[in-house]
Amino acid sequence: MNLVTVSGPPSSGKTSVILKTIDSLKKRGLKVAVAKFDCLYTDDDILYEKAGIPVRKGLSGALCPDHYFVSNVEEITNWALKNDFDILISESAGLCNRCSPYIKGIKAVCVIDNLSGINTPKKIGPMLKTADIVVITKGDIVSQAEREVFASRVNTVNPSAVIMNINGLTGQGSFELSTLLYEEELNINSLKGMELRFPMPAALCSYCLGETRIGESYQMGNVRKMKVED
Amino acid sequence: MDSISNRKISDLISEFPFLTSFFNDNGLEIAGKEKNTLSEYFAGFDEDEIEDKAIDPEVLTAQIGEFIKQMIAFLGKEDEVVKTVTILPGKDKSGEAENFNELVIRQGEIICIVGPTGSGKSRLLGDIEWVAQGDTPTGRSILINEDVPDKKWRFSSADKLVAQLSQNMNFVMDLSVYEFVELHAESRMVENREQVIERIIDKANSLAGESFTPETPITSLSGGQSRALMIADTAILSKSPIILIDEIENAGIDRKKALGLLLSEDKIVLMATHDPVLALMGDRRIVIKNGGIFKVIDTTDDERTILSTLEKMDKTLLAYRTKLRQGEIITKIQNT
Ligand SMILES: Nc1nc2c(ncn2[C@@H]2O[C@H](COP(=O)(O)OP(=O)(O)OP(=O)(O)O)[C@@H](O)[C@H]2O)c(=O)[nH]1
Ligand SMILES: Nc1ncnc2c1ncn2[C@@H]1O[C@H](COP(=O)(O)OP(=O)(O)OP(=O)(O)O)[C@@H](O)[C@H]1O
Ligand SMILES: [Mg+2]
Ligand SMILES: [Mg+2]
Ligand SMILES: [Zn+2]
Ligand SMILES: [Zn+2]
Numbered sequence A: 001m002n003l004v005t006v007s008g009p010p011s012s013g014k015t016s017v018i019l020k021t022i023d024s025l026k027k028r029g030l031k032v033a034v035a036k037f038d039c040l041y042t043d044d045d046i047l048y049e050k051a052g053i054p055v056r057k058g059l060s061g062a063l064c065p066d067h068y069f070v071s072n073v074e075e076i077t078n079w080a081l082k083n084d085f086d087i088l089i090s091e092s093a094g095l096c097n098r099c100s101p102y103i104k105g106i107k108a109v110c111v112i113d114n115l116s117g118i119n120t121p122k123k124i125g126p127m128l129k130t131a132d133i134v135v136i137t138k139g140d141i142v143s144q145a146e147r148e149v150f151a152s153r154v155n156t157v158n159p160s161a162v163i164m165n166i167n168g169l170t171g172q173g174s175f176e177l178s179t180l181l182y183e184e185e186l187n188i189n190s191l192k193g194m195e196l197r198f199p200m201p202a203a204l205c206s207y208c209l210g211e212t213r214i215g216e217s218y219q220m221g222n223v224r225k226m227k228v229e230d
Numbered sequence B: 001m002d003s004i005s006n007r008k009i010s011d012l013i014s015e016f017p018f019l020t021s022f023f024n025d026n027g028l029e030i031a032g033k034e035k036n037t038l039s040e041y042f043a044g045f046d047e048d049e050i051e052d053k054a055i056d057p058e059v060l061t062a063q064i065g066e067f068i069k070q071m072i073a074f075l076g077k078e079d080e081v082v083k084t085v086t087i088l089p090g091k092d093k094s095g096e097a098e099n100f101n102e103l104v105i106r107q108g109e110i111i112c113i114v115g116p117t118g119s120g121k122s123r124l125l126g127d128i129e130w131v132a133q134g135d136t137p138t139g140r141s142i143l144i145n146e147d148v149p150d151k152k153w154r155f156s157s158a159d160k161l162v163a164q165l166s167q168n169m170n171f172v173m174d175l176s177v178y179e180f181v182e183l184h185a186e187s188r189m190v191e192n193r194e195q196v197i198e199r200i201i202d203k204a205n206s207l208a209g210e211s212f213t214p215e216t217p218i219t220s221l222s223g224g225q226s227r228a229l230m231i232a233d234t235a236i237l238s239k240s241p242i243i244l245i246d247e248i249e250n251a252g253i254d255r256k257k258a259l260g261l262l263l264s265e266d267k268i269v270l271m272a273t274h275d276p277v278l279a280l281m282g283d284r285r286i287v288i289k290n291g292g293i294f295k296v297i298d299t300t301d302d303e304r305t306i307l308s309t310l311e312k313m314d315k316t317l318l319a320y321r322t323k324l325r326q327g328e329i330i331t332k333i334q335n336t
Helices: A014-027 A044-050 A065-082 A146-158 A174-181 B009-015 B019-025 B038-043 B047-052 B057-076 B122-129 B178-187 B192-208 B223-237 B255-262 B276-282 B302-327
Strands: A002-008 A032-038 A057-060 A086-091 A106-113 A133-137 A162-165 B084-088 B104-105 B110-114 B141-144 B162-165 B244-245 B270-271 B285-288 B292-298
Touching: A002 A014, A002 B292, A014 A032, A014 A086, A014 A133, A014 A174, A032 A044, A032 A065, A032 B084, A032 B270, A044 A057, A044 B038, A044 B057, A057 A065, A065 A086, A086 B110, A106 A174, A133 A146, A133 A174, A146 A162, A146 B019, A146 B162, A146 B223, A162 A174, A174 B178, B009 B019, B019 B057, B038 B057, B104 B270, B110 B122, B110 B276, B122 B162, B122 B270, B122 B285, B162 B223, B162 B270, B192 B223, B192 B255, B223 B255, B255 B270, B255 B276, B270 B285
Parallel strands: A002 A086, A002 A106, A032 A057, A032 A086, A106 A133, A133 A162, B110 B270, B110 B285, B162 B244, B244 B270
Antiparallel strands: B084 B104, B084 B141, B285 B292
């Protein structure tokens, strides 16, 4: 089986791109499933189901969705293996600019959109900088100049990635992406022992765990204090 | 990439000035640390900083190496001139072979693409953009300068075979016309930037009905003005040899001049259109049916004569439009 992790900021076009790409994969006779990870709410599972794609969803609640992803990716992979899918695609909400769900040796795709502004590539961390493929959407509503400037900024922060423009509405470019996602020889039987591409912050403080009360005595774990000068 | 790890940052930057933008865009502060070697620089971060800024020295060093390699290739090479693009036949949606030997498109040509909705116009354009090698649903292959093309046309973000003029231009940036074009010029690393920018604005003004200045905010350009700016910008700054146009709306812009400008910059123009005036401005038109190239028609002399009549009709229509806009009342049809 192949596993592909897709991540990107909210509403950047992840689901649109994945749906169009799966169309092309299906035409090749491949069985594709999706696992969707988000924080509090998502309707994406309904969209995938409507398209006849087996889907599982997980909501991380107050946790960083990427932390939640790593804790569950093995189970979800086993689900896909048991069902004999050829490809499992994970879609995770890239809500945390510091984390990314990418695993060494597993194809990583980042989806960002042209509308997010030309300084966005600078601000996104490992989710963009360590992706193998960067998909840029919504080129239909900006000029050629803006598309070129945006792509060149992406290239500066991740020179080794393949950068593709895809229209999430019409699917233009999604066939091309589909050819880069599946490798027949690649056979993932288990994720055991694999490693994240980039460590996630250890910043586990009592507030991460649900503490709401304010005050030094409630603060545990990795707490950092700012210097406030008098 | 050991070699660059042991070099001083100041040396690296003086040899590769473009690295400044790499450090900048990656949020790496180098002020005051130029004397350090790259590995000393990365070693200088404490654990918290490494965690906060997501610094991975190994990955970043490799990325710097890759960036240098790409930029040298980009700056050093003479642009490869694309003189011809050849389409080799594939199959239509029913699996029937397309009925032509090869279709050669040359620099300076305008090719129109016509056909009903869903017939496969976008797929043909997609085949060209992805330089298909029998590996798309149509099975077509694309040659460049009569040869099997370099992989860079697929994968390099700086060398794209096709630039596309968008229909929509809701600029998302808050910039003046000058700053906007400057941003594009910077990302293309052009020399004599000021002259190039001036030339683009001049050309744009010659295409648009009403002129604008370099200081005009792009968000306040009219539809015609922004279309004119985009065409001039793409013609002059975009490196892509092929320009793809999905209709040029007939308002506030001289379409014939616009096409002329693109051709004078040695572009190949591919245009999907339903507008007879545009369709007949092409040298040839490709008719798509059921996913396949059904026919290729050279624009005939008769058609060119008809085109000038159509253009007159077009002007007449435009004149009425202007009158209505200016609040006039139309009483009779004037024959021009
Ligand atoms: N114009 C335009 N709209 C697009 C494009 N791609 C996606 N959209 C629209 O953008 C919106 C968000 O797209 P989604 O695919 O749901 O984005 P997402 O990243 O999956 O969003 P979340 O999962 O909620 O984070 C939808 O309304 C899409 O129709 C594109 O290329 N062009
Ligand atoms: N020769 C072919 N073989 C198989 N599939 C094809 C072929 N040509 C086109 N298709 C498929 O047919 C569908 C419609 O094609 P396309 O989107 O290119 O049509 P279009 O002419 O651009 O339509 P519109 O006018 O609506 O934009 C696409 O999914 C495309 O991949
Ligand atoms: Mg989604
Ligand atoms: Mg189309
Ligand atoms: Zn996080
Ligand atoms: Zn916390």
